[in-house]
Amino acid sequence: MKSYFALILAIAVIIGASFLTPMINDYVLGRIIYVGIMISLAVSLNLINGFTGQFSLGHAGFMAVGAYTSAIVTTYLSVHGFAMAGFTGIVGFAVALILGGVLAALAGLGVGIPSLRLRGDYLAIVTLGFNEIIRVIIQNLDFKIDGTDYIGGARGFSVLPITTFTWVFIIAAITIFCVENLVNSTYGRGFLAVRDDEVAAEAMGVDTTKFKVRAFVVGAFFAGVGGGLFAHSNFHITPLDFTFLTSIDIVVIVILGGMGSTVGVILAAVVLTTLSELLRSVPEYRMIIYSLLLIILMITRPQGLLGPATMERLMRRRRTGDQATPQKPLIAPVEG
Amino acid sequence: MKLRTVTFSPAISILAVVMAFSLFISSCKTAGGPAGNDIPVGEFASLTGGTATFGQSVHNGDVLAVEEINGAGGVLGKQLRLVTEDDQSKTEDAVASVQKLVNSDRVIAVLGEVASSRSMAGAPICQQAHVPMITPASTNEDVTKKGDYIFRICFIDPFQGQTMARFALNSLGKKRAAILTDVKQDYSVGLDEAFKNTFTFNGGVIVSEQSYSTGDKDFHAPLTSIKGANPEVIFVPGYYTEVSLIVRQARELGIDCPILGGDGWDSPELTKGAEKEFNNTFFSNHFATEDPDTTVQSFIKKYQDKYHAVPDAMAALGYDATRILADAIKRAGSTDSVALKNAIAGTKDFPGVTGRITIDKFRNASKPITIIKVVDGKFHFAQRIGPNGEALTPFQP
Numbered sequence: 001m002k003s004y005f006a007l008i009l010a011i012a013v014i015i016g017a018s019f020l021t022p023m024i025n026d027y028v029l030g031r032i033i034y035v036g037i038m039i040s041l042a043v044s045l046n047l048i049n050g051f052t053g054q055f056s057l058g059h060a061g062f063m064a065v066g067a068y069t070s071a072i073v074t075t076y077l078s079v080h081g082f083a084m085a086g087f088t089g090i091v092g093f094a095v096a097l098i099l100g101g102v103l104a105a106l107a108g109l110g111v112g113i114p115s116l117r118l119r120g121d122y123l124a125i126v127t128l129g130f131n132e133i134i135r136v137i138i139q140n141l142d143f144k145i146d147g148t149d150y151i152g153g154a155r156g157f158s159v160l161p162i163t164t165f166t167w168v169f170i171i172a173a174i175t176i177f178c179v180e181n182l183v184n185s186t187y188g189r190g191f192l193a194v195r196d197d198e199v200a201a202e203a204m205g206v207d208t209t210k211f212k213v214r215a216f217v218v219g220a221f222f223a224g225v226g227g228g229l230f231a232h233s234n235f236h237i238t239p240l241d242f243t244f245l246t247s248i249d250i251v252v253i254v255i256l257g258g259m260g261s262t263v264g265v266i267l268a269a270v271v272l273t274t275l276s277e278l279l280r281s282v283p284e285y286r287m288i289i290y291s292l293l294l295i296i297l298m299i300t301r302p303q304g305l306l307g308p309a310t311m312e313r314l315m316r317r318r319r320t321g322d323q324a325t326p327q328k329p330l331i332a333p334v335e336g
Numbered sequence: 337m338k339l340r341t342v343t344f345s346p347a348i349s350i351l352a353v354v355m356a357f358s359l360f361i362s363s364c365k366t367a368g369g370p371a372g373n374d375i376p377v378g379e380f381a382s383l384t385g386g387t388a389t390f391g392q393s394v395h396n397g398d399v400l401a402v403e404e405i406n407g408a409g410g411v412l413g414k415q416l417r418l419v420t421e422d423d424q425s426k427t428e429d430a431v432a433s434v435q436k437l438v439n440s441d442r443v444i445a446v447l448g449e450v451a452s453s454r455s456m457a458g459a460p461i462c463q464q465a466h467v468p469m470i471t472p473a474s475t476n477e478d479v480t481k482k483g484d485y486i487f488r489i490c491f492i493d494p495f496q497g498q499t500m501a502r503f504a505l506n507s508l509g510k511k512r513a514a515i516l517t518d519v520k521q522d523y524s525v526g527l528d529e530a531f532k533n534t535f536t537f538n539g540g541v542i543v544s545e546q547s548y549s550t551g552d553k554d555f556h557a558p559l560t561s562i563k564g565a566n567p568e569v570i571f572v573p574g575y576y577t578e579v580s581l582i583v584r585q586a587r588e589l590g591i592d593c594p595i596l597g598g599d600g601w602d603s604p605e606l607t608k609g610a611e612k613e614f615n616n617t618f619f620s621n622h623f624a625t626e627d628p629d630t631t632v633q634s635f636i637k638k639y640q641d642k643y644h645a646v647p648d649a650m651a652a653l654g655y656d657a658t659r660i661l662a663d664a665i666k667r668a669g670s671t672d673s674v675a676l677k678n679a680i681a682g683t684k685d686f687p688g689v690t691g692r693i694t695i696d697k698f699r700n701a702s703k704p705i706t707i708i709k710v711v712d713g714k715f716h717f718a719q720r721i722g723p724n725g726e727a728l729t730p731f732q733p
Contacts, residue, residue, distance in 0.1 A: 027440050030432060154524075155522030156452075158482075161460065235431060240520075279438070280432075283422030
């Protein structure tokens, strides 16, 4: 009950805050929206990589499915005379995003069932390959809306810019809500069990393959929705926006935030996106400084900015005043 | 159940704090108007990333032009100030760059991009903010369809493809063509379509259509099947990195017919180590360095003095774009966006390095195309073809 209340409160705050957005410079607003999208993407990848311990490099592939599906839906609707503003706009965009998410989830199921019997590096390679397959399919897709080729293969797809602050942050809140409640439910212990010790989990009767597929399907759904938001904030998308490098950007956020810590991942999404934006003024050194900071952060905080162990320690200290909790390893066994 | 409340509320509260903080920070930032003593001109270019060579060349051309204009007293008694943003060859960064230029730096006009996809991402922002945008080298037709504030000073993909098809038919007298397209590049696909349509419409036959992707290294499979179809000419509208390997491997396989391409071939890297193999190849380009025209030669000299390198077409286009903008500001007599837009649209017979440039009613440049012949690794002028496909000079084989 308490968490539903928090979600409703968050949405109320977001809607309240959205009244302030006209006061903001479009450039800053655009960047805030981008941070929000990265939060959705990173939190959903965290379900796969952080909580379930499956190393996926295919998140941009799911994003691409969601981006193109939702863009096709909104383009179709606007070509057929539905105004993409006001009430019809809200309904149309919601339908587009959900359809994008569902198709991405189906793609997650498709990649999950055959490949999730693999582990570690092998799975990473399969998901990487999947990402590239999706990209190449979109590049060669011959799909026309009323005889016009909007998707345009490598030429790219001009998308209506209808993503707003409100959409992005409500969806970020819903993503956080779903992922957090899923892994912290009795049922969700299965994800953590798969991560912590797959053999032991299997011996305890946890169907590990099913849990992995579920993580992929849910993660892919939110990646698809995030992809839809991305497409509608970017004016023009091309298959090159969804290469495995984009996947790696999201993986970096998850690892830097702390695998399996939603708060850490959100913090990392904000810190990394802002950092990259602040370094814009020094283009020659941008990648050098950015990469150096990543290396330093990884050396000084291998458990991530706010890993699950850190979070737990902070919480415990606050509750009991307990001072000397020993440092826990990165992947700590979870009691429960 | 304990963990549930413990971990959930910080997640949401962090989100709320982040939002509140970012809103606070941004609302503190008051956007200033254009500074009094100079005219800010925005530029977004791929200074790093996949197409960094193009972005850096354009940037060099822009900088050279701005220095020259400022050296001659600036425009309207003010100096031009070039505000450059690197988009790392990514569309999402192009969006951020243009939003920054338009909203934070308050530029009066935007120059950029080379890649059409990034220009298409930036154009709607400029259009919405009523800031004129001039793209020096985006050849995709749809870029200038984004609105009446979007201009281009290079020719468009179809024109290049059509010209090469006519060149193959009329100047070279070839009737059977094969095409090898880079399916990953919108540019390549655009040239391919235009070439195919014009070539077949004018009585030619496409005997084989093969494809590859940017980053491929081995082209023996498509080239072998092209060889089997026995074409008289091959059209390879790709970028120089792959084209360099394609031509080498084609000659290895014994394909000795002429090979044609577009302006993506233009790079000193193209023929490195394959000078002999590149004989009997032609490509369309924006300008030729050996053109005797004084505008061209003085540009080359200035560029070499500053950068100690021979300028490529991108540098020439960047230089032209900046000078056309300065010329339009002068004619408009102010930096008011509507007046400036109308002045750019009214550009007529501007003597650019890349030919006489007239902006047509679709805000595209109407200008001649230069065909380059590669001889022992050197680029030689072969023919100039006018905006309507007419040969302006005889073909020099």
